[in-house]
Amino acid sequence: MLATTLQQIAHVTGGRVTGAPAGGVPVPGPAYLDSRDPGPGGLFVALAGARTDGHDHVRDARAVLGTRPTTAPTVVVPDVTVALGRLARHVVDTRPVRVIAVTGSHGKTSVKEFLAAVLPDATATRGNENNELGVALTATRLPVGGGDLVVEMGARAVGHLTYLAGIAPPRISAVTALGHAHLGRFGSPELLAAAKAELPQATSGECVLAADDPRVLAMAERTWARVTTFGRSGDVGPEDVRLGADGRARFTLRTPGGRARVRLRVLGEHQVANACCAAAVALRAGAGLEQVVAGLERADGPGPHRLQRRRRHDGGLLLDDSYNASPASVVAALRTLAAVAPAGRRFAALGPMRELGDAHDRAHRAVAAAARRSGVDLVAVGEGAQVLGGTWVPDRSAAADLVRRTLRRDDVLLVKASRPERLDLLADDLCAP
Structure with missing residues (x-):
């Protein structure tokens, strides 16, 4: 918790205070980014992005850190990210x-x-x-x-x-x-x-x-x-x-x-x-x-879409590891798939792994080989996934249609890809009632 005042925040960050009453503004809570989910008594950090500008969404914020004045008491700084880092270092140091x-x-x-x-x-x-x-x-x-x-x-x-x-x-x-x-x-x-x-x-x-x-x-x-x-x-x-x-x-x-x-x-x-x-x-x-x-x-695990057991719409088991993917994590997920489906059919809907550079094709072929060794039928989803082999489909919608037509209740499905592929939406779709 910040447990400070807007004036002290201005001093730490090198900013100037605008719109604040003469008596000052206490800021007891933490800093936060989402104006829809404010920290109690906290500092709203107004970021100007490509699509939205936090300065226009201060809502009922007690205090704001931004690059221009807002309708709430605000510390104005040249760079919000740098200023927030200075504020955090001050907390750690004190x-x-x-x-x-x-x-x-x-x-x-x-x-x-x-x-x-x-x-x-x-x-x-x-x-x-x-x-x-x-x-x-x-x-x-x-x-x-x-x-x-x-x-x-x-x-x-x-x-x-x-x-x-x-x-x-x-x-x-x-x-x-x-x-x-x-x-x-x-x-x-x-x-x-x-x-x-x-x-x-x-x-x-x-x-x-x-x-x-x-x-x-x-x-x-x-x-x-x-x-x-x-x-x-x-x-x-x-x-x-x-x-x-x-x-x-x-x-x-x-x-x-x-x-x-x-x-x-x-x-x-x-x-x-x-x-x-x-x-x-x-x-x-x-x-x-x-x-x-x-x-x-x-420990319960690192969060949603990170190798979670879920139930598909048909009652079958889905291993949702769609949050992100690297060669090592895909192979690990395939091993888990083999463990939870020792007798039934195993399927994996895999999208491409990103940020592999020159190793892209080689890494995807290695993953495909690991899937074959584990007796997994592959559904390759999206552009860049063709190198995986198996059954290729162009997008999430086609993958969902194929899975619904092909899988039986006793079959187990793994869903995994790099984050930009948004195969978490595929997993949610297949688990929807």
Whole structure:
């Protein structure tokens, strides 16, 4: 919570106050972006986008941060995003807080959710608000008494994580895994690794790295922080991993302080690595092994459309993993599909994976091969998905028609693609009454 005044916000951000009464304007609540869902007593951050301008939608806001005066008391600044970052850094600097930051090409949202369950009093990123706005908004929700601030940090380019670490300097950080995700955005594996290495470089205390990813493990040479590794060959890792017919993994968590059996609630064997990462971070944060296990088993998962069990309109099972996709995450979802459908027919409606650059065709062919090995019938959805093979359809509507004609009640369907393909709408359509 900000627990401040509009005048103090102006001082911190270098802005000027307009439209405020002489007595000042208290701002006890957090910053927020959606005027339809205001934080009680909070600061509305008015962003001017391509389609809408927040300055025109202040509604009944108590206070506004914007680039021009509004109908509510407003702090006017040249750049709202920069000003919000300064405000968030002020919150972090003036409260007893320990920042725990998580990055990686995949798995970071799940690790963050595991940590939020293990450290129940922590203030954590909501959803995947992992950019300069999301990290700053999370910091403004920190209680006055401080505590742990668990933030997911994404990177769009080299230098981005350095900027985010400037908003919330991490005492503890973790890098999950790199894989092939986002190579199209960064241009090469080397630049991707360099961008992610900025977080360990900015970490002052403890750094947790993936032992089974050589590019992540090499980051140990680029940080002054104490390094702990996780993974099958790491300091904290899994043993005796078993994936049940319910799609949930059971394993023995191996730590320097002992072993414990864990049964996850979230779906997918790939969540074992994420749970081990979170366990390593939590142990370095001072949590005991019993607390870690209880939190891991309590965690519900990273949110809607992220490998959820749903019922189709015909009563059949649908695995909805439509939020996003990378080669590693698609293969993991196919393994889960095989586990929950050991006898019946298996189908996967897959859209293209984006941001793979020159690896696009090669990665899609590898996914298709994994599907064939698992006995999965593929429905390739949309432009760019033809390389998957199987039955190709041009769009979501055609995919829905094909699925309804083809699947029987006992068949299990996986739906997955990169976020821009919006196959979440396909999943919702197939699950509608």
